[in-house]
Amino acid sequence: MNGYETLIATLALTMGSAWASGINLYAALLVLGLGGVTGNITLPNELSVLENPFVIGAAGVMYLVQFLADKIPGVDSISDALQTFVRIPAGAMLAAGAVGDVSPALEIAAGILGGGTAATSHAAKTGTHLMINTSPEPVTNWTASISEDLMVIGGLWTALHYPILFIALFIVFIGLMIWLLPKLWGLIRGLLTRMARFLRITSSPVSAEDNAQEDKKPF
Helix, strand or coil, rough: HHHHHHHHHHHHHHHHHHHHHHHHHHHHHHHHHHHHHHHHCCHHHHHHHHHCHHHHHHHHHHHHHHHHHCCCCHHHHHHHHHHHHHHHHHHHHHHHHCCCCCCHHHHHHHHHHHHHHHHHHEEEEEEEEHHHHHCCCCCCHHHCCCCCCCCHHHHHHHHHHHHHHHHHHHHHHHHHHHHHHHHHHHHHHHHHHHHHHHHHHHCCCCHHHHHHHHHHHHC
């Protein structure tokens, strides 16, 4: 590859791994890890740890857990909220590793862009599932979840084999998210508010003595 082709390929892998992480981190790790082990993907040295059997095994187990959680209405939204603390940092780390051996400044810049990309795709997935859960048809969750897994596989395959096409599609995705995210933010904010209220209640339970004292108070 010449310098231009290397730059495009690196950019596609950087943004592709971060984008896929925001949708399904464990599927992305499996695709990259198994692709590296089988020789179908040449990973940068900074990402070669993904080829470790323990990493692949852990990603496989968590993928199965995520696969089941995404099929259950309500549980998928709770899982998405919890995964906020995993997908976004992991997307930043994958993006930083995908740029290869570069200066610390470029690595940090890639991590920032990767974290933002992962946050965007994660928010799109979370908001979409919240809208789907308002539908009475349970098969919709299955359709959405399987479609997301196929998107991750197809997106990473495109990023690795047709980087220019992926970058063009990625620009379209960003434009679509700029238009869509403000409409989804209300749903996402409502989910986070309910989770915060639930955690606040469970962290300070009312004791039986407090209940007894409340019952004795005059009206």
